[in-house]
Amino acid sequence: MTMAMTMAKTMAKTMAKTMAKTPWEVVIGLEVHVQLATQTKLFCGCSTQFGAPPNTNVCAVCSGQPGVLPVLNAQAITFALKLGLATGGTIRRRSRFARKNYFYxxxxKGYQISQYDEPLVEGGAVEIWYEGQPRSIGLTRIHLEEDAGKNVHLATGAASLVDLNRAGVPLIEVVSEPALRAPEEAAEYMRTLRGIVRALGICDGNLEQGSLRCDANISLRPWGQQALGTKVEVKNINSFRFVQKALEYEIERQGGLLTRGQTIQQETRQWNAEGGRTESMRSKEEAxxxxxxxxxxxxxxxxxxxLIDAVRAALPELPLQRRQRLMEQDGLSEYDATELTRESELTDYYSRAVAAGALPKRVANWMLTELLSRVTDARDVAQAPVAPAGLAELLGLLESGKVSGKLAKEIWAKMWDSGRTALQIATEGGLFQQSDSGAIEQAVRAVVDAHPDRVADYRAGKTKLMGWFVGQVMQATQGKANPQLVNTLLTQLLDG
Amino acid sequence: MDIVELTVTALAERVRGRQLSAVEVAQAYLARIAELEPTLHAFITVDAEGALAAARALDLRLARGEDVGPLAGVPIALKDIFVTQGLRTTCGSRILADWVPPYEGTPSARLRAAGAVVLGKANMDEFAMGSSNENSAFGVCRNPWDVDRVPGGSSGGSAAAVAGRLCLGALGTDTGGSIRQPAALCGVVGIKPTYGRVSRYGVIAFASSLDQVGPIARTTEDAAALLEVIAGHDPLDATSLPQPVGRYREACRRGVRGLRIGVPAEYFAAGLDPEIETAVRAAIDQLAAQGAEVVDISLPHTKYAIATYYLLCTAEASSNLARYDGVRFGLRAARPRDLRDLYSRTRHDGFGPEVRRRIILGTFALSAGYYDAYYAKGQRVRTLIRQDFSRAFERCDVIVVSTLPIMVFKLGERLDDSLQMYLADIYTISCNLAGLPGLSLPCGFSRQGLPIGLQVLGPPLGEEQVFAVAGSYEQAHDWHRRVPEVRR
Structure with missing residues (x-):
């Protein structure tokens, strides 16, 4: 089957699936604001540190005092170039900042310094993996701009306060083409973009601190129609879950209106996370x-x-390239490779454990179950009390049969809590698996000799009793006997 | 020796040589201010205490044998558009009537570091919008040559203070002629340098792509001495130029032999006062007699300059003045009903009529659907005007014209006619649109005894040529030695 045929079949499948749900084709474009991890703000020397007391990272420039002037942070340009080059965009040799004027x-300053008709980057694409298929989501542009501050409204209603710590923090706005077709796909796009900017080291990716925020443009149109439907912009979305929920809500809302023969109003809506709904902010007339x-x-x-050459030469491997490498070189499954490349800390941990001699598949399994269950955020594995080499040592003991899988988990727990090595814990606790066939044979014989009735039952055809015999032997050896060896010896003795 | 008649160089030399103390100098000027300020009202804020403290500190350092800089003890007035840390800065507006800045701007910091003593903040048209100083929220300033007449604007207080000997030098800003025009009307020297030559950091913005800082002084050499100190690259202003600063004082004595002086026909057209034309043509003849070559040139797009200027400057101003919203500093309307009410009342009460007019004009010019017809087209015409000059400067080294088409007018005379007021800027505006250096110096007096200004324009970074022409002309005359007799 040719590539085109495969694609056509997949598309037909996807369309059939979606069409079964709704008569409308969904068209989504995202504008993602990525907060750059520069030390200082975009146009002054103030710190960008999150969580500082209100109005402490503020100077004459970022508080817009009369007479001040902006001076561009060169690192912000380099960071934006990194993303532009990583997504294959065209870098404008001459770009320009523009003032976006509004009062708030x-x-x-009463205006935001942004870019308008001459953005730093045009075109390019983000490659995502969605429903088992690669998809290329085209980008319209990437531009630099400064963030605004934050208004805080006192619960008493007595006053509204302004915190300018965030005012002037550098953002890049990544504008996608209207190329996304489903809420889950939009969420996956945002997830992938986050992985890319983290891999590039230009954003910390902390969604809960607003490091990635998204505005979504969504419209519906009848299947087969070329022209786009009336679009609605949904603002203020700051998580993958919410982008999906907000878009699902809009599809329901807009689909309902269209089905009833009503028209969609072009407007800006706001995602209300508590209420789980979008709410009208302003109409087209009020824009x-x-x-x-x-x-x-x-x-x-x-x-x-x-500069372009230097930035390009220093580009690191991106998550999707890593994923591909883990599948091709290490033979990992698509699932394992995808999960291990979600955060660069996971990939780093994995690579270092493999480099220390552990088998890739074992490392992947262990990380995705035992390691991830012990951290609240996958990025924390970088500071895990057990280093990748420690895990590799444990997996080596498991691989060589020196410890059983069950004991390995116990050893892992102790490693995590005490910081000691697997070898130390296993030696001191006498936790090594017994693979000495003489000793095990003795234990097996003792069990068989002690239960002649069961032996008779087994030989009469109750072969399920094998499990019971194994359990007895394991109990007698405090779990240290190599279960495979126990099995072999029991079979010999009972069947022989 | 009359302290207030010493030039910048002569005074600084005496202070550095400790023949004269900085305190004596400051006291002499503060005495002039005490005598004439009630009549002229050239200042919005006189900082006698600060000036004396600064002078005392200089004298102490001099006594310890320290070098306090080339402007040792030179008493200066700063147009109230310059941001001065701890010293009220109003920009001539009610909206900043009580604003005490938390930082110091670059031009004033450079003057202070060179030993200059700041006497106070000079009167000005609100936000530098005006040509008569009548748009000041702090009362009109008067012309020392005739107190019934305007001093010009917007740096009217700076020019009047220099002419009236209330200070030895002053800083102004020039967006469409605001240094050169009042300098001409007050009979003193003022230069608007090349765009980007002096840092705009700490200079309250009117129209960012046109604003430029420059000195006002009694002689070209005094102006050159001040410019040498304030000019130069500033890392805090991304539009400031990196090129090294010229030797302006030396250029004043260079002479004009071999220099080609361009005379554009468009600047000697209808509307030019005949008395002014006579004075300017005589000045050109004088320069020719001193060895310059006079060439006829053409600046064909001059007729579009005023319309272009008022589109671009109002557009930029509408954005630059958005920060005066009553939230962080300055005037705030009492007990606002809601956010909109806070904005509209603060801005209505805080800004005067001319500023409001320009904000509205500029907001309109940038609006969706009008941008291409107004702002974008204005930018294209600006390019044409710039090209006019670059073509002209292929044929000449400097251009010599009048600073104004009209004589200094009386207070209130043009107040009700904005358009007439705007049209008087015709000869100064193109220079800002093209970003060129332009200097105005006295070239005579009318029969009524009113000063007439001669304007010398140069190519970008051609300040030295401009000073050479001005200095050469000045040597042959004593216009700059006349002192106005201020009659109350």
Whole structure:
């Protein structure tokens, strides 16, 4: 079967699946704001540290005092270039900042310095893996801009307060084409993008701190129609789960309206996480006129070929490339490879354990069950009390039959709590598996000799009793006997 | 020796040589201020205490044998658009009437580091919008040559203070002529350097792509001395130029032999006051007699300059003035009903009519559906105007024209006619649109005894040529030695 035929079949399958649910084709485009992990803000020297007391990371520039001027943070440009090159975009040799004008108390200057008609990066794509298939989600652009501050409304209603710590923190806005077709796909796109920016080291990926925030544009149209339907923009989404929920809610809402013969209003809506719904923010008529114009305080950004080459040369392996490598070189399953490349800390841990001599498949299994169950966030494995080499040693004992699987878990627990090595724990606790056939044979004989009735029953055809005999032997050896050896010896003795 | 008649270089030399103390100098000028300020109102804030403290500190350092810089003890007025840490900075507006800045801007910091003593903050049109100083929220400033007349604007207080000997030098800003025009009307020297030559950090923005800082002084050499200190790259201003600063004082004595002076026909057209034309043509003849070559040039897009300027500057101003919202500093409307009410009342009460007019004009010019017709087209015409000059500067080294088409007018005379007021900027505006250096110096007096300004324009970073022409002309005249007799 040719590639095209495979694709056509998959598409037909997907369409059939979706069409069964709804008469509407869903069209989604995402604008993801990625907070860059620079030390300082985009246009001043203030710290970008999260969680500082209100208005402590603030200076004359980022609080918009009269007379101040912005000076561009060069690291932010390099970071944006990294993503642009990693997604195969075209880097504009000359790009420009623009002012986006609107009034809001958390916006100190009354305008946001952003990019408008001359963004840093145009085009490119994010490769995602969705429903067992690779998909390429085209990007419209990637541009740099500064974040706004935060308004805090006192519960008493007595006052609204403004915290400008976040004002001026660098963001890149990654705008996708309207190329996504389902909420789960949108969530997977966002997840993949997060993996990429983390692998590039340009964003910490902390969703709970708002390091990735997304606005979603969604419209519905009858299957087969070329023209796009009326789009609705949903703002204020800050997790993968919410992007999916918000889009599912919108599909229900818009589908319901269309099915009843009503029209969709072009508007901006806001995701209300508590209520699990989207709410109207402003209609098309109320939309802001941002009066964009080129920022006169900043000269155009000129990108030299040398910088592009240097950034390109230093690009690390991206999650999807890692995933491919783990499948091809290490023979991992698609599932294992996908899960182990979700966070670069997991991949690092895995690679180091394998480098220390452990078998890839065993490392993967152990990490995805025993390791992940012990951390709240997968990224914490970088600080796990058991280092990759420690895990490799334990898996080596397991592989050579020196410890049983059950005991290995006990040893693992002790390693985690005490910080001692598997070898130390196994030696001190006498936890090594007995593979000395003489000693085991003795134990087997003792059990067989002690239960002549059961032996008779077994020989009469009750072969299920084999498990009972094994259990007795294991009990007699405090679980240390090699179960395979016990099995072999019992079979010889009972059947012989 | 009359302290207030010493030039910048002569005074600084005496202070550095300790023949004269910085405190004596400050006291002499503060005495002039005490005498004339009630009539002229050239200042919004006089900082006598700060000036004397700074002068005392200089004298102490001099006594210890320290080098306090080339402007030792030079008493300066700063247009109230310059941000001064701990010293109220109003920008001529009610909205900043009580604003005490938390930081110091670059131009004033450089002056202080060179030993200059800041006497106070000079009066100005609100947010530098105006040509007469009548748009100040703190009362009008008067022209020392005739107190019934305007000092020009927007740096009117700076020019009046220099002309009236209330300070030895001053800093102004020039967006469409705001240094050169008041300098001409007050009979002093003012230069707007090349765009980006002086840092704009700590200079309250009116129109960012046009604003430029420059000195106002009594002689070209004094202006050159001040410019040498404030010019130069500033890492805090991304639009400031990296090129090394020229030798402006030396250029003042270089002479004009071999220099080609361009005379554009468009600047001697209808509307030019005949008395001014006579003075300017005489000045050009004078320069030719000193060895310059006079060439006719053309700047064909001059007629579009005013419309282009008012589109672009209002557009930028509408955005630059958005930060005055009553949230973080400055005036805040009392007991607002809601956010919208806070914004609209703060801004309505805080801004004067001319500022409000320009914010509305600029907001309109940037609006969706109008941007291409106004702002974008304005930018294209700006390019044409810039090209006019680069073509002209292939044929000449400097351009010499009048600073204004009209004589200094009376207070209130043009207040009700914004358009007439805007049209008087015709000769100064193109220079800002093209980002060129332009200097105005006295070239005579009218029969009524009112000063007339001669304007010298140069190519980008051509400040030295400009000073050479101005210095050469000045040597042959004593216009700059006349002192106005301020009649109350």
């Amino acid at each position: 108390p958390d916006l100190p 802001h006129d941002y009066r964009y114009f080129p920022e006169p305080d900043l000269p155009p950004v000129m990108i030299e070929e040398g």
